[in-house]
Amino acid sequence: MSNTTEEYVRQFYDEHGWARGGEDELFRQFRPAYKPYHEGTIARTLACFESCAGRLLIVGCGDMPRSHVELGEQFAATVCFDISRVALDIAAQRVSKAKTQLGSICEAPFPDATFDAVFASHVIYHIDASLQEQAVREMIRVVKPGGRVVVVYSNPKSPIRYAAGIVHRLRKLFAPKVAVKESGLYFSPYPLGWWKRFSDSCDVSMKPWDVIGSYEERTLIPADWLASLFYAMARVTERTLPKLAVRIWQYPIIVLGRR
């Protein structure tokens, strides 16, 4: 069962996501105001690794977007790991000094405590729900005590997601031509409370990462001026009320500090 999901996700990325720009088309189309906002999400990602050095594992590295490349530069050695061969070929071109390795994080081919830090961005919720705990436990296993596992995850209870779901259904009913295309990619995030289970071996904390996904932005925000206002308000909220932002934003960062 689990293999079916993994095979499907691998096929999506090998044949469409990384081979024919599917990821860019489906998940990275934003209004211009998103770009400066996104600089803040990159900064928040890098801040999670402050004072980390040594060996880094990037799980589901994909095409190594800028945040991943910048993070890799901070470490003496980086392993880019993915189930998609096409992703790894792109990653190898983008970061010549990194090592690439094909495989699934559900059965990570690394000895215990190999890495000083592990990063998985937009990966775990594409793993079969029944295997997500195993995948996270594997990341914890391969990080050294005192090291860090950082995960960009999705909040299924985000009101922004609910709102987009309602608008999307209405559009499909009354104006199907303007409804935003759905990806069809496997996506199954657990509620944020699910992460407490890793307190048995880690200090678990959460920070806001990104207020909205591209599908939801295209569904809910019909004009550039509205996008500018939306992102300005998001910036203020995440600076002044970060705990509230974790609950509302679509994407939190989960930091697991291995004891």
Ligand SMILES: C[S@@+](CC[C@H](N)C(=O)[O-])C[C@H]1O[C@@H](n2cnc3c(N)ncnc32)[C@H](O)[C@@H]1O
């Ligand atoms: C949404 S992309 C994220 C790419 C990149 N990390 C980013 O933030 O843009 C998900 C990536 O995770 C990979 N992936 C999915 N399941 C995986 C697994 N079980 N083990 C390793 N990589 C996996 C996919 O092949 C794909 O390249």
